[in-house]
Amino acid sequence: MADLRSNFVGIKSPNPFWLASAPPTDKEYNVVRAFKAGWGGVVWKTLGEDPPVVNSSSRYGAIHYGPDRMIGFNNIELISDRPLEINLREIKQVKRDWPDRAMVVSLMVPCEETSWKSILARVEETGADAVELNFGCPHGMSERGMGSAVGQVPEYVEMVARWCKAHTRMPVLVKLTPNVTSILGPARAAAAGGADGVSLINTINSITGVDLDEMAPQPTVDGKGTHGGYCGPAVKPIALHMVAEIARDPKTRGLPISGIGGIATWRDAAEFMALGAGTVQVCTAAMHYGFKIVDDMIDGLSNWMDEKGYASLDQLVGRAVPNVTDWQYLNLNYKIVARIDPELCITCGLCHIACEDTAHQAIAALKNEGKRRYEVIDAECVGCNLCMHVCPVPGCITMMKYGESEPYLNWTQHPANPMRKAAE
């Protein structure tokens, strides 16, 4: 049995699965249920200064795609709307009752050193394991000079991180907003400010849809709507990219990462970890299915690690990072072509029309004694994978290595590149 115990910047948890700061971690009741279900830790719903914020009614929007519900999810909620004192009391109690679980407290206060200093002292008093600085919320709080308004300015990120490091002995995580052109700016700033690690991603600015009768964006509050934070399975690719960028950047390499964004299964978690995340955080999937999903996450990750021979998390974390590279270093002599398995083919013709109309006219539509048949024309196929992705039958179209193996040749070496480095 693989060892799933995690020690992330000194924060210990029995497994790497944490609940992200959000409604599932809003209060003692939820968090205790989560721990009973097996979650390794939580990042408590973001705390701010009193008086607490006020939330709207009608808060969430969602993207449903075909039979699948909530592949994308959006919210216009703010930070905790409960008094600070109550939150702190509950945090202290839960940590005392569940000492083996990670208890991280998310914070968002005005961009002034005294504000941070005073709230840190109060959190420290609860016995929590760490704090996470919420520089991510894209709505509501940013208008008040907090959340992503801070996270989008690397200088502020660095400054606040430094204050916090100076005023607490607890590990400090900085939660990054994806609403930036490059995640490296804020990530490097967090590292420069002395943060122990980064958590990402927070939610993405979005409008999930428009109510065409009310002519207002969704979710609609009394006839009006506003942009909210997008999350759920749809954002996973964006989050994975940002995690990978931080994991391989020379200035941030080795900076501990808590991966967040669209994680719903053990497989999603394994992908984040392979790209360098030491722990993962989940929000939408828990909000969709309840806390029980962690059972498969734990069990599935452990079974998969056994199968692959990874004995502990450190053997997995970052394992795919060396294989993330820049486009210019990809081997341009590597050739693959599509193969259609005639046994599996149900002759829907989608591969043909995708290639014919929008790609390289490399799939012939044939009729053999009145039977439809599709065949790849190897010489025309550029190996783009489009047909494989549109094919509704798993495993029917696969990509195969094509031709003699020629030596590795990347763009910097390629004859077609006018800026090519002169060969010695």
Add this chain to the structure above:
Amino acid sequence: MSRKMTTGPAPDIAAGRLPAEAYLANFEADAKEPLDVSQAVVEASRCYFCYDAPCIEACPTGIDIPNFIRKIQTGNLKGSATTILEQNIFGGACARVCPTEVLCERACVRNLAEDKPVAIGLLQRYATDFLFERGIQPFQRAPRTGKRIAVVGGGPAGLSCAHRLAMLGHDVTVFEARPKLGGLNEYGIAAYKVPQDFAQTEVEFVLSIGGIEARTGVALGRDMSLAQLRQDFDAVFLGIGLAGVNALQAEGEGLQGVIDAVAYIAELRQAKDKARLPVGRRVVVIGGGNTAIDIAVQTKRLGAEDVTIVYRRGPEHMGATWHEQEFAQVNGVKIKHWARPVRVIGENGRATQAEFEYTALDAGGRLVGTNSGFVIPADQVFKAIGQTFIADPVLAGAAEPLEIRNGRILVDQARATSLPGVYAGGDCVSGVDLTVAAVEDGKIAAHSIDRFLRGLQAAA
């Protein structure tokens, strides 16, 4: 060929009615095709992962169905199978033999919206097959307790109990009267539900946890007594099933060709070459339960030309589910309702016809004869009118007799009998006679025995 009609048709019972390949198709192929990967993924994605799901409640063993299905979705097949087997160690057999249409699948919330439940049984098979194909035993034994338990009967009830006891750290000896373990999984269930020797594959899987010694060919009441077992072991579990069958109580029952369906199925299940089994050209089956369906379909599949089930009440009263009735009909079996046997007519001591009387319900709702009826030509008449518990083996030579009530061993919620340290479950106690129910009884009894033994330990 002409036969003398004056004395009525002579019995036509013969083996090898079909070409050799037909037997393979009829008995060695699955009645329900297993799912392939893509079908399994699509089917699994139909599950909503309901909270406190009704299907869990409808499963007698309480398998966490949404959880195992989610694990199929995520590709965690070992985890999926483990989720199934931790509640029901015969999850493989149950996936094949459970009448899911009246259990988990009837409870599926999809029925409310679209009348098409998630195919839970097939998904359960998909996950458990994965584990069996790899020979993985996902459970480990707890530290040895040094306690020894006798399990009498190697059917689903007995083996479920034995596995759980072994898991809890106890040492188990299983006493089984037959040459093979498995109970009705091996000797009773229709062949096409568990083809390819699945019952023995599963028995080996169950035993592979260790700590279970199996002694076959040893019968309680013949080779030892309950009193002796109670002396030699720390606790006893009785899972001896039903050894008797109901009598027809109709004239002609003693004729050759009037056969107990369960005994015939046992023979059929053990026959390596099904072509050697003699079967009538015209078969009549009396009864309305699953055994009736099973004998009817299997004789049809052995090559009988006409197979008729005659049941004394209506289709809705049959013990066989709608699904089973339909399955029989698709296999070419005719079902006649509202008629009861009057006599079997024979010639030279061999059955040739069966006579029935139409029945109806009287004003008081009682079943009554109508004095009119019909005669069907029958080379074989199968009795499938229910099994009975025979208490002799458990009572033999007992100073303190085990309490029997309503014809079965009396047990409480914990599956404890009237004798301290003696537990029972499966068909030999009251309740529904299904594999899954027997497995649950065995599991509950194992935990009760464990508590009983640890309690004694604490007292000592």
